[in-house]
Amino acid sequence: MVATDGVAICRSTAIRSCVLLLAVLNGCGDGAGRLGISADQKSTDAAESQSEQVKNPVPVATSSLSSANEHRSEDSEPPVAQIVDQNTPVATSISLPRFRLPDDRPSLDRNELLAEGLRIVESEHLILVTDLPLESVVELPQLADALFATLERRLGKLAPDIAGTTFQVTGFLMDARDRFERAGVLPPEQYPFQHGRHLGYRFWMSNQTADYYRRHLLLHEFVHCFLMCEYGMPDIPPLWYTEGIAEYFATHRLHADIAKSEFGILPSSVEGFEGWHRIAEIRRHFNQEPSVTGELADIVPLQTVLHPPDATFQDDSQYADAWALVWLINHHPELQPDFAAVAACRTERQFDDAIADVPEAVWKQLNQVWPLYLDGLHEADVADVQFPALTPLKPQESNGDNRLPSEFVLDVDHQWASTGLSLIKGQQIVIECKGRYVVEATTKPWFSEPDGITIDYVDGRPLGEVIGIIISADGTQTTRRIPIGSEKKMQSPIDGILWLQVNDRWSQRKKNHGTVTVRISAGNP
Numbered sequence: 426m427v428a429t430d431g432v433a434i435c436r437s438t439a440i441r442s443c444v445l446l447l448a449v450l451n452g453c454g455d456g457a458g459r460l461g462i463s464a465d466q467k468s469t470d471a472a473e474s475q476s477e478q479v480k481n482p483v484p485v486a487t488s489s490l491s492s493a494n495e496h497r498s499e500d501s502e503p504p505v506a507q508i509v510d511q512n513t514p515v516a517t518s519i520s521l522p523r524f525r526l527p528d529d530r531p532s533l534d535r536n537e538l539l540a541e542g543l544r545i546v547e548s549e550h551l552i553l554v555t556d557l558p559l560e561s562v563v564e565l566p567q568l569a570d571a572l573f574a575t576l577e578r579r580l581g582k583l584a585p586d587i588a589g590t591t592f593q594v595t596g597f598l599m600d601a602r603d604r605f606e607r608a609g610v611l612p613p614e615q616y617p618f619q620h621g622r623h624l625g626y627r628f629w630m631s632n633q634t635a636d637y638y639r640r641h642l643l644l645h646e647f648v649h650c651f652l653m654c655e656y657g658m659p660d661i662p663p664l665w666y667t668e669g670i671a672e673y674f675a676t677h678r679l680h681a682d683i684a685k686s687e688f689g690i691l692p693s694s695v696e697g698f699e700g701w702h703r704i705a706e707i708r709r710h711f712n713q714e715p716s717v718t719g720e721l722a723d724i725v726p727l728q729t730v731l732h733p734p735d736a737t738f739q740d741d742s743q744y745a746d747a748w749a750l751v752w753l754i755n756h757h758p759e760l761q762p763d764f765a766a767v768a769a770c771r772t773e774r775q776f777d778d779a780i781a782d783v784p785e786a787v788w789k790q791l792n793q794v795w796p797l798y799l800d801g802l803h804e805a806d807v808a809d810v811q812f813p814a815l816t817p818l819k820p821q822e823s824n825g826d827n828r829l830p831s832e833f834v835l836d837v838d839h840q841w842a843s844t845g846l847s848l849i850k851g852q853q854i855v856i857e858c859k860g861r862y863v864v865e866a867t868t869k870p871w872f873s874e875p876d877g878i879t880i881d882y883v884d885g886r887p888l889g890e891v892i893g894i895i896i897s898a899d900g901t902q903t904t905r906r907i908p909i910g911s912e913k914k915m916q917s918p919i920d921g922i923l924w925l926q927v928n929d930r931w932s933q934r935k936k937n938h939g940t941v942t943v944r945i946s947a948g949n950p
């Protein structure tokens with residue numbers, strides 16, 4: 426952690442201090458993962474910062490609905506927060522400000538910039554001042570314009586500027602920072618930064634060696650400017666969301682026709698996303714080796730991401746988790762509708778209201794789904810990805826809740842499925858699996874039984890093998906993957922719910938066909 430004037434600063438080796446200003450303006454943290462103000466103080470400050478707008482709220486491109494379950498609307502334009510196909514318009518109950526904040530950019534002395542060897546490239550929504558060669562930057566303003574169009578389509582149109590000007594940001598992309606210092610265009614010295622920082626309608630960033638990550642960091646700062654130009658920087662959603670949404674939209678696929686570039690994507694490979702590393706960062710933080718007895722995997726629990734022990738970001742893994750969570754709530758088909766209203770939020774109160782509308786049962790399910798999602802997270806074509814299902818498997822015989830023996834039918838094309846069985850630490854069970862099914866059907870079908878087949882291994886175990894994970898009800902403890910195969914006698918290492926799947930990649934399951942019959946009974950290991 427870095428401290429300036431007694432204020433803690435968010436820090437990351439990759440994206441550092443872009444939220445420093447927020448910390449400076451707010452003071453730091455209420456211990457619940459918020460940047461800023463304590464719980465009592467925040468409502469006062471939020472009310473003050475919104476007072477002008479609240480007097481005369483003019484909904485812009487949204488209509489008023491009262492609950493999260495009513496967020497689907499037939500006629501709201503543009504669609505807000507529809508991610509998977511972006512076909513379902515969503516309205517929110519949020520009143521947007523009548524005007525966004527005035528453009529606060531000092532005028533540029535272009536002659537002085539040129540005298541320092543700086544060049545300017547610009548578009549409708551971005552003026553970029555840089556000392557990089559033209560070929561490294563020429564596409565960036567257009568790319569920012571493409572992102573702007575996506576942000577307005579997905580998050581709602583910006584309130585207009587009172588002066589009637591178009592939303593435009595000035596960015597400073599710096600290789601030799603002293604040139605910018607001599608030109609007098611660095612941020613005020615109380616806002617130091619290493620990689621990136623935004624301030625009103627401006628941002629500054631250090632050059633990045635990888636072309637992908639240079640674009641990514643620029644887009645990340647641009648998203649912050651977009652999201653904070655209406656209500657300002659002191660009153661924002663919690664850090665996991667503020668940084669997660671910036672990371673989410675900055676993750677992009679560049680097209681030859683820049684205007685067709687895509688944002689908010691899942692990288693399909695490591696290649697082409699050099700310097701990004703979010704998935705690798707997540708995966709290196711937990712134990713991916715299977716375990717016969719089910720020791721804990723040490724996956725960061727959802728509640729730790731939502732309520733970090735420190736109110737500032739300390740390392741890259743927090744940016745990675747924030748990105749992963751925002752990606753999940755936007756793409757999991759069962760979760761997405763409950764979180765759709767969050768997309769329109771700009772202030773902490775708006776965010777809190779939208780989050781409060783998410784049913785408690787969904788949060789409980791998300792506690793469980795989160796570690797399973799991280800366990801399967803890999804670069805992939807998003808259209809092929811399968812998610813852990815929120816609904817538990819239905820026992821074939823009804824013995825009442827949590828009664829053994831219990832029998833389930835497991836679809837082999839599904840990602841993790843919950844048995845709904847709450848095991849007690851030390852409880853002895855026998856799991857028996859039967860079935861013959863097709864895995865990863867390609868030119869010819871590969872038949873597997875519950876012990877799997879050894880033509881391929883996934884995460885250290887045979888393809889098609891039945892495997893399990895036990896997760897505590899609150900999601901704070903997750904075992905490593907437990908090989909089960911055709912029969913497994915085991916003792917539950919924790920209090921938790923048993924999840925099952927056949928071993929495969931989350932993006933290959935759609936090629937599987939068939940079922941496994943799973944019988945779970947009391948027994949001696």
Ligand SMILES: [Zn+2]
Pocket residue numbers: 440443444645649668671
């Ligand atoms: Zn940031």
